[in-house]
Amino acid sequence: MSTFLIKNARIVNEGSIFEGDVLIENEIISQIADSISPKTSNCVIIDAEGSFLLPGVIDDQVHFREPGLTHKGDISSESRAAVAGGITSFIEQPNTVPNAITQELLEDKYQIASKTSHANYSFMMGGTNDNLEEVLKTNPKNVAGIKLFLGSSTGNMLVDNPETLEKIFSSTKMLIAVHCEDEATIKANLEKYIAEYGDDIPVNKHHLIRSEEACYLSSSKAIELAQKTGARLHIFHVSTAKETELFTNKIPLEDKKITAEVCVHHLWFTDKDYDTRGNLIKWNPAVKTQTDQDGLWKALLDDRIDVIATDHAPHTFEEKQNKYTSCPSGAPMVQHALVVMMEAYIKGKISVEKIVEKMCHNPAKIFKIENRGFIKEGYFADLVLVNPHMPWNVKKENILYKCGWSPLEGINFKSRISHTFVNGKLVYANGKVKDVIAGQRLTFNRE
Known part of the structure; x- marks a missing residue:
């Protein structure tokens, strides 16, 4: 599986925003730090400068x-x-x-x-x-x-x-x-x-x-x-x-x-x-x-x-x-x-x-969902990069719903989702959904 390194992100987690890097290995967030160097030659580096990194x-x-x-x-x-x-x-x-x-x-x-x-x-x-x-x-x-x-x-x-x-x-x-x-x-x-x-x-x-x-x-x-x-x-x-x-x-x-x-x-x-x-x-x-x-x-x-x-x-x-x-x-x-x-x-x-x-x-x-919803080491790498300075307009050509319409058609938004990771897999990047069935059944921390 690919390793991803997200650099220079504005990481949003538990009430704070801080600039840093996030390393994804296999399905998991393996490291969060001010600066991380790639460990392997096949590590995919994404420069997120100016973008927010949110939990999925x-x-x-x-x-x-x-x-x-x-x-x-x-x-x-x-x-x-x-x-x-x-x-x-x-x-x-x-x-x-x-x-x-x-x-x-x-x-x-x-x-x-x-x-x-x-x-x-x-x-x-x-x-x-x-x-x-x-x-x-x-x-x-x-x-x-x-x-x-x-x-x-x-x-x-x-x-x-x-x-x-x-x-x-x-x-x-x-x-x-x-x-x-x-x-x-x-x-x-x-x-x-x-x-x-x-x-x-x-x-x-x-x-x-x-x-x-x-x-x-x-x-x-x-x-x-x-x-x-x-x-x-x-x-x-x-x-x-x-x-x-x-x-x-x-x-x-x-x-x-x-x-x-x-x-x-x-x-x-x-x-x-x-x-x-x-x-x-x-x-x-x-x-x-x-x-x-x-x-x-x-x-x-x-x-x-x-x-x-x-x-x-x-x-x-x-x-x-x-x-x-x-x-x-x-x-x-x-x-x-x-x-x-x-x-x-x-x-x-x-x-x-x-x-x-x-x-x-x-x-x-x-x-009580297990190991999701936060940007934490050891949690599943469900992550979203949002660029707050990339305007776009909702129109038929970019609507992905099977029904083909949206009540928001014609509205201009200033922010855009640039990348989405599910369980450490890049499933969406720059306007394209990748052909990856990455979803897993949610589990719950209950008696």
Whole structure:
């Protein structure tokens, strides 16, 4: 295997930035120092002067659509886009076709990824109203967690039986990740707008249908249940300022039993963008108001929100042209999430150290991922070089998602990912994804 020496990098790790060199041997970061000389003649030297060297991003929520919906995306295509965007590990959700709600169906996805994934991978076990026995068979050492949909989204996996929910929460020590939107509230709101508009509801009503009330009601109930049962709860894609009041920054992350995630699109878009982006920014939970976005940023920066993720969810462009009631929610984001956050850094909204904390360190801590998420000697060499002075424009020709579109098309970014390493292998360099299946199954430091 090749040895790589990254020279003169601005290394970002654990709240500090320092200039230095990093030596990669086999799969591992073998040395970090002010200056390192190559040990062998076949060592590949990369001069990173002016660029940030970050730990590879760990995206704790993606939908890569395999099996069953591979016309939208698959593990191969979307992991290629992920490594081009600096994401070196992903945790994929169970609402594929068929749903990953038995141990056999879950393992099928791992087998596919072992042959096709450019990035490291884990897959959530899906909970339903009647599969508790299967859920409890889940191995905490090699599965990221249990996913519950407390509001219906793509895949018909709604868990709405209170007794079942309490049994799941009280029966497993594994992390339970939840999609929180109150179904009854959404249904009542939708009926109101259908009465007014029929099927062709303006998409700018989406955040009023999947409303603040729907999100807060569901999130607060989930937290109440977690507090009652002692469950380890992680709330995905918080989208309202009101919900941020439910979380604390008074204790260290390692001691939190209830953690929260925000998605890149909720930090970038607001309801004003429906006028220009239309259904392309139709997500569940919905992109909401400027007040909500301001509240999310505040909670992210003061550590009530712990993780930034993508909820990458590709649909075909044709599907996105449908009328509101038949247009699926979700959009692809893995290729662009890190540069979106770097743009926020350039605008002075967040530090690079805080980006690394929320996208790399904290997912590793929350899920207890072994030997990833940090730039440390002995850790796997999952690394990303970001040049903050290399402008580019998102356009069809450079979009790598299988669906072929992005809600960010036409936007200029000042930063660019130049190199991505997964397990010590160079998988992306200067605009090209290499034909290397470098991904490994994530493992977790749990009892």
